[in-house]
Amino acid sequence: MLIFRKLLQDVPAVIGLLILIFATLIAIFPELLVDNLVAANRGNILLRLQPPGVDHWFGTDDLGRDLFARVVLGTRSAIIMAVVVVLAAMVIGVPLGLVAGYFDGVVSGFIMRVTDVVLAVPQLILAIAIAQILGKGQESAMIALAATYWPFFTRTVYSEARRVRSQLFIEALEGLGASRFRIMAFHILPNVAAPVLIRATVGMGFTILTAAVLGFLGVGATPPSPDWGLAISEGRKYLPEFWWYATFPGLAILLLVLGFNLLGDGLRDLVDPKLRRSR
Amino acid sequence: MTDTALLEVRDLSLSVKTDAGVARILDHIDFSIRRGEIVGLVGESGCGKSTVVRVLLGLLPKGAQIDSGRILFKGVDLLTLRPKDVARRIRGRSIGFIPQDPYQSFNPTFTVGKQMLEVLRWSGLPDEAPDTRWTRAVQARHRAKLIEMLEAVNIADPAGALERYPHQFSGGQRQRILIATVLACQPDLLLADEPTTALDVTTQMQILHLLRDLALDFGVAVMMVTHDFGVVAQLCDRVSVMYAGQTVETGTAHAVIHQPAHPYTERLIACHPDLSETIVGIPGQVSSPINPPMGCRFHPRCLIATDACADQRPVLRTLEGAHRVACLMREAAS
Amino acid sequence: MTAPLLQVRNLAKTFGGTGGFFSRAQPLVSAIDNVSFDLHDGEVLGIVGESGCGKSTLAKLLLGLLRENDGSITLDGRQVSGLPPREARRLRSDVQYVHQDPGAALDPWWRVGNTLHETMRIHGISDAKERETRISEVLEAVGLSGDFVNRYPHELSGGQQRRIGLARTLALRPRIILLDEPTSGLDLSVQATVLRLMNDLRERYKLTYILISHDLSVVHRMCDRIAVMYLGRIVELGETEAVFGSPAHPYTKALIGSAPKLVRDDTSVELIQGDPPDATNIPSGCAFRSRCPLAIDSCAATKPELEEISASHRIACPPELRRLTNGPAASVSSL
Numbered sequence: 001m002l003i004f005r006k007l008l009q010d011v012p013a014v015i016g017l018l019i020l021i022f023a024t025l026i027a028i029f030p031e032l033l034v035d036n037l038v039a040a041n042r043g044n045i046l047l048r049l050q051p052p053g054v055d056h057w058f059g060t061d062d063l064g065r066d067l068f069a070r071v072v073l074g075t076r077s078a079i080i081m082a083v084v085v086v087l088a089a090m091v092i093g094v095p096l097g098l099v100a101g102y103f104d105g106v107v108s109g110f111i112m113r114v115t116d117v118v119l120a121v122p123q124l125i126l127a128i129a130i131a132q133i134l135g136k137g138q139e140s141a142m143i144a145l146a147a148t149y150w151p152f153f154t155r156t157v158y159s160e161a162r163r164v165r166s167q168l169f170i171e172a173l174e175g176l177g178a179s180r181f182r183i184m185a186f187h188i189l190p191n192v193a194a195p196v197l198i199r200a201t202v203g204m205g206f207t208i209l210t211a212a213v214l215g216f217l218g219v220g221a222t223p224p225s226p227d228w229g230l231a232i233s234e235g236r237k238y239l240p241e242f243w244w245y246a247t248f249p250g251l252a253i254l255l256l257v258l259g260f261n262l263l264g265d266g267l268r269d270l271v272d273p274k275l276r277r278s279r
Numbered sequence: 280m281t282d283t284a285l286l287e288v289r290d291l292s293l294s295v296k297t298d299a300g301v302a303r304i305l306d307h308i309d310f311s312i313r314r315g316e317i318v319g320l321v322g323e324s325g326c327g328k329s330t331v332v333r334v335l336l337g338l339l340p341k342g343a344q345i346d347s348g349r350i351l352f353k354g355v356d357l358l359t360l361r362p363k364d365v366a367r368r369i370r371g372r373s374i375g376f377i378p379q380d381p382y383q384s385f386n387p388t389f390t391v392g393k394q395m396l397e398v399l400r401w402s403g404l405p406d407e408a409p410d411t412r413w414t415r416a417v418q419a420r421h422r423a424k425l426i427e428m429l430e431a432v433n434i435a436d437p438a439g440a441l442e443r444y445p446h447q448f449s450g451g452q453r454q455r456i457l458i459a460t461v462l463a464c465q466p467d468l469l470l471a472d473e474p475t476t477a478l479d480v481t482t483q484m485q486i487l488h489l490l491r492d493l494a495l496d497f498g499v500a501v502m503m504v505t506h507d508f509g510v511v512a513q514l515c516d517r518v519s520v521m522y523a524g525q526t527v528e529t530g531t532a533h534a535v536i537h538q539p540a541h542p543y544t545e546r547l548i549a550c551h552p553d554l555s556e557t558i559v560g561i562p563g564q565v566s567s568p569i570n571p572p573m574g575c576r577f578h579p580r581c582l583i584a585t586d587a588c589a590d591q592r593p594v595l596r597t598l599e600g601a602h603r604v605a606c607l608m609r610e611a612a613s
Numbered sequence: 614m615t616a617p618l619l620q621v622r623n624l625a626k627t628f629g630g631t632g633g634f635f636s637r638a639q640p641l642v643s644a645i646d647n648v649s650f651d652l653h654d655g656e657v658l659g660i661v662g663e664s665g666c667g668k669s670t671l672a673k674l675l676l677g678l679l680r681e682n683d684g685s686i687t688l689d690g691r692q693v694s695g696l697p698p699r700e701a702r703r704l705r706s707d708v709q710y711v712h713q714d715p716g717a718a719l720d721p722w723w724r725v726g727n728t729l730h731e732t733m734r735i736h737g738i739s740d741a742k743e744r745e746t747r748i749s750e751v752l753e754a755v756g757l758s759g760d761f762v763n764r765y766p767h768e769l770s771g772g773q774q775r776r777i778g779l780a781r782t783l784a785l786r787p788r789i790i791l792l793d794e795p796t797s798g799l800d801l802s803v804q805a806t807v808l809r810l811m812n813d814l815r816e817r818y819k820l821t822y823i824l825i826s827h828d829l830s831v832v833h834r835m836c837d838r839i840a841v842m843y844l845g846r847i848v849e850l851g852e853t854e855a856v857f858g859s860p861a862h863p864y865t866k867a868l869i870g871s872a873p874k875l876v877r878d879d880t881s882v883e884l885i886q887g888d889p890p891d892a893t894n895i896p897s898g899c900a901f902r903s904r905c906p907l908a909i910d911s912c913a914a915t916k917p918e919l920e921e922i923s924a925s926h927r928i929a930c931p932p933e934l935r936r937l938t939n940g941p942a943a944s945v946s947s948l
Contacts, residue, residue, distance in 0.1 A: 172718035175676055175710050176785075177702045178735045186731075190722050323800040449888035479663035480827060481885055484871040506800065509873025536875055550801040552830030553875045560805025564770065 006270060013266020019259030027076040034069040041065065041224060049242045059244040062234065067244065070226040071252050077227055078256060081142060081211045082204035088146035089203070093153025094196060098184050100154065101161025112158060115151040123148045124210055131219040138227075141220035145207055156199045160192035194271045198264055205260025212253050228253050284351070285467055285500050286312040286335075291348030293330065295340055302568035304330050304340075306576070308348070309526045309595055310519040312468065317494055317501040319511040319532065322521035323547075325565050328504045331521075332470050335502075336376055337365030353467065371402040375461035375499075377471040381453035381478075385445035392441025395425050395460045402464045428459035431496075432489060451482035455489065462497055469494070469501045475510070487514050508548050512536055517601065520544050523566055523576040526595060530602030540604035542584075543577045575607065583608050616690060617651035618821055619675075619708075619789060624648040624684035626670055640893045644670040646845040648684070649919070652789065657815070657822040659836030659853070661829060661868070665892055667845040668825045672791050675823070676710055677701030706736060709787035713794040715778025719766035725777055726762025732781050744784075751780040754814060772803045779814065789821045796831050808835060829872055833857055838925075841865045844889065844900040850919060851926030861928045864901050899930070907934050 007013055026033055043063030050060040058067035096115070100108035118126070127144040134140030164170065165188065173183050214220030215229025223230060228249040235245030293305040305327050312318045322328045333340060335350065337357065350357040352373070357365060370376070378384050385394060399421040400413055411417055422441070429437035432455040445453060454474060461469060471490065475483040491514050494501045503515055511518050511532050519529040520541065528541040539545040546561045563580040566572050572579055578588040585608070593605040625646055629639030645667045652658050662668050673679040675686065677698055686694040693704045712718040719728055726748065733744045749759055755776040761769075769777060775795065782790055795811065796804040808831065815822060826832050832839055832853075839856045841849040841864065849862040860866045867885040885904045890896060899917050902908040911931065919927040 168712060168714055168717035169720045171678075172710075172712055173720075173735075175678055175702075176732055176735050177699075177706070178731075182735070187720050191720075323802060451888045479889070480829070480871045481663065481867055482888055484873070485886070487873070507873060509875055512875045512877050513873045547801065548875070550805060551875055552833065552872075560809070561802035562806065564772075 007266055010266045010269065012262045013269075016259045016262025016264075016266060019255060020263060023075055023079060023256055023259065026072055027079045030069075030072045030076065033072050034066075036066075037069065037073070041226075049238065049245070051242075052244050058248040059242075061231070061245055062238065067231075067248055070231065071228070071248050073226040074228045074231070074249065074252065075256070077138065077221065077225065078208050078211065078253075081138070081145075082207045082260075085142050085145040085149060085207045085211070086200050086203045088142070089149035090153055090196070090200060092146070093150035094157050094189075096150070097154040097157025098161055098188060098192075101158040102165055102180070102184050102188060111154065115154045115158075118148065118151040119155065124213060127210060127214065128217065128219055131214055136219065136222050138221045138225065141211060141214045144214070144219075145210055149203060149207065152203065153196065153199060156195050157192050160195050161188050164188050164191045194267075198267045198271065201260055201267060202264035205257040205264070208253060208260070209257050283314065284311040285314045285316075285353065286502075287349070287351040288331070288335075289349045289351070291331075291334070291350065292346040293334065293339075293343055294346055295344075296342040297569065300569045303346075303571060304343070304524055304568050305334075306524040306571075307526070307592075307594070308521070308524075310529055312500050312502055314467070314500055315494070315498050316517065317491065317503060317515045319515035319518040320502055320504045320521065321506065321508065321511055321518055321547075323506055323565065325523070325568075326521040327524040327568075328521055329472060332376070332472050332502075332504055335374060335470060336370050337362055338370075371398070371466075372405075372464055373467050375464060375466035375469045377454070377457055377461055377469065377474045379473045379476060381450050381457060384457055385453065387445055390442055390444055391448070391456055392422070392425070394445075395441070395456070395463075396421055398460050399425070399463060404463070405465045424463050425459065428463045429456065431462075431493065432456070432459045434459070449482075450478050451486060454478065454486055458486075458490065458493065462493060462499065465497065466499060469499050470504070471501060472504045473506070474503075484513075490514065508536060508551050509553070520547070523571060524568055525576055526605065527577065528602075528604045528606075529595065530598075530600075530604075534600075534602045538602075540598055540602065540609055541577075541606050542581050542608070575605075615654070618654045618689060619652035620685075620687040621651070621675070622649045622685045622687075624671070624674060624686065625682050626674055626679060627682055642892045643895065644845055644892065645674060645681075647916075647918075648842075648845075648847055650840055650847065650850060652821060652823065654788075655815075655819065655821055656837045657824055657835055659832035659839040660823065660825045660842060661827065661832050661839060662842035663827055663868075663889060665844070665889055666842040668827075668842060669793065670845075671842075672710065672793055672823075672825055675705075675791060676708055677705045706785070707788045708791065709782045709785055709789070710791045711775075711778045711782050711793065711795065713797055714774075715781075716766055716769065716771070716774035718778060719774075721766055723765075724762065725764050725766070725769075729762065729781055729784055733784055736785050747784050748780075751783040754783060754817065755780045755810060771799055772807060775799070775807050776810070779811070783814065783818065786818075787820070789823065792822055792824045794826050794828075795824065796826070796828060804831070811835070829857075829869060841868065844892065844895050846900060846916075846929065847919060848901065848930070849928045851923075851928075855923065855926040861922055861926070862901075862930050863905050863907050863934075865928075867904075909934065 031037060043065045045064050047060050047064035048062055050056050052059040056066050056068060058071060061067055061070070096111050100111040126148045130144035130147055131140050134143060170183060170187060173187060211220060212229030212232070215227045216233040218233065221227035221230050231249040232246045235242070235249070238245050288308055288310050291305055291308040292303065294301050294303045308331060310318065310320070320328050320331060330340065335357070345358055352369065357369065385391065396418065403411060404421065404424060425441065426437040429440055434440050434452060434455055448456065474490070475486050478486060487510060490501065493499070503510065505511060515532045517530065518532045518535050520527050520535065520543070522543045528535060528539065528544045535544060536548060539548055550560060561580055566576055566579065572589065574589045574591050575581070575584070575593050578584040581588065588607055591607060593607045593610070595603045595605045596610055597603050626644050628642045628644055648671060650658070660668055660671065670679065674681050677693070680698055680701070681694055684694065685692060688705060688707065693701060696704070719725070729748050730744050733747065738744055748762065752759055752761060757773065757776050757780070761777070766774070792811065796807060799807060811822070812835070814820065824832060824835055836853050838852050839850070840847045841856070841862065843864050849856060849860070849865045856865065857869065860869055885906065887904050890903055896903045896913070898913040898915055899905070899908070902912040905912070917929040917931050919929045921927050
């Protein structure tokens with residue numbers, strides 16, 4: 001694969017890819033890094049707020065749980081969250097964008113106006129509101145994030161589908177009498193796949209960040225789950241003396257989001273070298 | 280017409296490095312243009328005629344390298360100048376350029392007048408000192424000059440036209456406006472790269488006649504790049520025929536069209552609808568500039584080629600007067 | 614004469630006018646206005662005109678991709694007009710289209726073979742064996758080897774793209790093929806081979822062509838009859854020999870006179886001035902009067918209809934002007 005080989009020449013993208021591979025591995029097999037997974041959830045009040053050391057690499061939290069184990073376990077929930085939210089947003093957003101982009105008329109006008117309205121409200125604020133209504137818990141956070149992220153896909157797919165639709169081969173297919181579904185599914189969709197994948201990669205990083213904020217604000221994951229955002233929120237009370245409590249979950253978020261963004265940028269450069277690396 | 284050559288291209292060769300290997304895009308190109316003369320540069324797509332234009336404008340394609348040759352313009356070898364100097368002293372001033380597609384030559388967001396003034400701002404009028412400040416007085420002078428030029432190219436209401444946007448003009452009008460802009464700088468040489476292919480038939484003839492009349496009025500030499508011998512017949516004094524990066528024949532337009540000497544020229548002219556009720560073509564394809572055929576580049580498609588044509592590269596030899604041809608078979612015959 | 618294969622009567626199409634719920638109103642543009650002609654089995658009809666004359670709109674109307682505002686189309690004695698596009702297209706599967714830029718008409722992500730398969734699948738040929746047979750047959754017919762099925766569109770040369778475009782259409786076994794600018798963008802030396810191939814295919818498959826072009830030389834050499842269009846209307850219609858031999862409409866004369874000839878002869882060229890007017894702003898009466906060297910006051914009053922000037926030669930120009938153009942000092946011979 002020529003495209004893959006070209007990606008490997010892009011150093012930041014490779015770093016991003018390595019971060020993501022590593023994160024995925026420990027999300028699936030956390031026992032690779034943590035011998036005693038039970039320790040992550042079982043506190044020992046005598047060992048509370050121990051600084052980082054040989055026994056506890058990242059120190060311990062206010063209940064004496066091993067922070068390293070909790071950060072590792074948090075990877076799983078963060079990645080599941082990102083993947084589920086982005087997939088759900090794609091399932092909603094991509095077909096809507098295809099329909100709105102391929103057809104003209106009231107339906108596509110309606111779809112795009114709704115999209116614009118949702119996009120006009122900052123995603124975080126809307127997500128907080130929805131999560132608040134749905135009640136606490138990781139599920140409601142996921143629903144809130146998916147319900148606010150799909151318009152990004154609709155916008156992307158819409159503008160790309162418009163571009164592809166105006167190309168001659170679509171006209172040729174219409175001339176042959178191909179069905180609308182066939183044209184959308186087999187011809188427009190593959191031609192818009194690249195920007196959708198890039199949007200999805202960057203979107204996963206973004207979702208992790210937003211999910212952490214929801215956890216931090218207490219509308220996301222609930223204790224005792226090893227959520228990073230939640231951990232920062234709890235650790236905040238012990239700053240600055242017990243700095244490690246909030247710092248290590250924060251670094252984990254930083255690293256994972258960085259991984260997604262680097263890879264996303266690399267993919268974008270592959271598809272369109274003219275778009276310079278932003279940021 | 281004087282006899283001193285305004286532009287002399289001698290033995291110009293250029294190659295470009297590509298992923299697939301080194302491509303010899305231009306191979307021993309040879310032609311000249313005298314003051315006030317209209318010369319046609321004819322060839323099919325991929326023959327290198329657009330590359331010649333770019334080299335003359337000092338815009339080498341990426342990865343390109345001049346292998347040999349000289350480009351003498353008013354006695355100065357352009358290839359020895361730094362690209363910066365070509366850009367500042369030659370391009371747009373002594374050598375004007377009319378591109379192929381008038382629809383893409385304007386920025387749609389500015390008025391035509393603003394864009395024309397911008398050109399004059401950088402190139403300056405010929406009687407201005409190079410570092411003239413762009414004062415209001417100078418600007419007004421430029422404006423007056425542009426209005427005068429727009430009149431010369433038959434644009435109705437020239438003063439009003441300056442305030443309008445490109446999309447308010449048709450393709451033919453835009454090409455006229457481009458010609459007016461380029462001629463306002465009073466160049467010695469005008470490079471026209473297929474200036475009428477994007478236009479309709481009825482407009483094409485108007486533009487060709489306009490170019491011919493203006494070249495005469497302003498004493499500008501024109502290099503007309505085209506693939507159509509009809510255009511050459513209507514417009515040009517002399518013509519140079521290119522095939523796959525090589526000059527194969529050069530001479531007066533009349534001589535080349537009516538007594539073509541090179542087999543390629545002959546076949547190409549035979550394709551012209553005036554001469555054939557039936558449909559004539561040239562079988563085969565233009566050879567790739569990467570690993571071109573040895574010897575004469577046309578020999579794989581030539582009907583009279585012999586083994587010698589595959590071995591030996593023919594050079595331009597004088598037939599009579601200014602008529603020169605690069606063909607071994609012709610040499611043998613005479 | 615037998616009944617025409619395709620009969621077009623008073624066809625009209627306008628664009629714009631009212632705006633949609635979410636969009637602004639566009640100016641009303643009349644793209645095709647009162648177009649009528651017959652197409653006989655086995656003939657080649659040329660449709661000539663400059664950009665904006667309505668050639669492409671006419672093609673889309675004939676194919677059923679656009680719905681006509683007025684007029685009728687009869688295919689093989691059956692009425693096929695007055696239907697929504699999808700329905701109309703289904704009824705007109707005998708009419709197929711070869712694009713002006715057949716390379717761009719191929720999905721860049723699909724191999725040529727897949728595109729050919731898909732084209733036939735869309736037309737209900739579900740038997741994969743049958744499709745394979747047809748693909749190898751049409752590739753052979755257009756002079757390409759079988760391994761072209763594995764190529765991607767960008768791996769084809771201009772001439773090869775035309776051939777694939779033809780093969781794609783032939784696989785559907787149409788009776789009428791609409792050829793849109795079949796030689797635009799091709800070098801003269803390649804044009805000839807493509808045109809010759811189209812002639813061969815017509816004989817081999819008993820096809821009827823409608824050839825749309827702005828290139829008079831192509832039309833002259835390929836067509837039996839010619840329709841000259843200007844701003845949505847047919848201004849001259851007749852057999853090729855008649856139209857080229859004695860062009861009667863001033864626009865046709867200008868068109869023919871404008872093609873660059875190999876012999877420089879400035880006297881015979883009757884140049885018309887200016888550019889075609891904007892389609893939103895067509896002059897009243899005869900649309901050509903703003904550029905016509907012969908126009909008189911009455912030209913602004915009524916739209917001239919096609920009238921017979923000789924057997925199978927009709928023009929849309931009133932008789933009083935015709936006398937001027939065909940007078941003793943006829944410019945016909947100089948053209």
